Amino acid sequence: MNETTSNAWQPALASFALPGLGQFRNGEQRHGLTVFSTLVVGNALLAWLLTSVPEGLRWLMFGALLIGNLVVYVYAIGQAYLSKNRTGSQPWHTLLMLWMLGTALVMGSVFLERSYWIHAFKIPSESMEPAISAGDYLMTTKRVDQVHPLEENDVVVFMNPNNPSIYYIKRIVALPGDTVQNNGNILIVNGKPAGEYYGDKFQMSVPHGEVFVIGDNRKNTSSSVNFGTVPIHNIVAKPILRWASSKGGVGTTDF
DSSP, X not given: OOHHHHHHHHHHHHHHHSTTHHXXXXXXXXXXXXXXXXXXXXXXXXXXXXXXXXXXXXXXXXXXXXXXXXXXXXXXXXXXXXXXXXXXXXXXXXXXXXXXXXHHHHHHHHHHHHHHTEEEEEOOSSTTTTTSXXXXXXXXXXXXXXXXXXXTTOEEEEEETTEEEEEEEEEEEEOTTOEEEEETTEEXXXXXXXXXXXXXXXXXXXXTTEEEXXXXXXXXXXXXXXXXXXXXXXXXXXXXXXXXXXXXXXXXXXX
């Protein structure tokens, strides 16, 4: 590849490294800022919408997020290459500084999304089978108290009450004020059967501000009998989408 051809591809490579950077390389600062802003703001908006839309639209929103990123990248690379001969190009040390700044902004946006809106989890155990299998990748919403109020039968991700560094995923079977006990191998909530239960005999009333949780795989799961009822403030997320699985069911939103 001669020097002319190499220079021709430099703007495209810059936009591959960071959408909009190739436009800056060509001296199109306003255009580059527009491309970069579209990537950051678009991702943040779609992430917010993903946690707000009804179940039937979640997979559509997730697909829109992926396709939108691809479109921005393809456009940024192609447009930068086609505009390569324009004057006013920026030196590479300026582009390096812009790349570092842009990357920091993208990472900051991702951090905010993970902190307040969405988070991905890989499920390590079989305690929630058959609804959720070991190895499944779940997209979860952190907007539990704002958009998705807790209800009985919800699947939740929470911090272990006895060790907040450990995260569990279980199903809520009893809410504050409910009475939970077992009758042989049957779990009883407020006098009504709530599935199987294998363990010692117990009876408890769920305290105010807490919930009783247990895994769906009742023969191989821990529950609030083992680690106690879970304070609602320990609940960090609710699954909204299964985006990868070793056993199928990709794209499902029912848990």
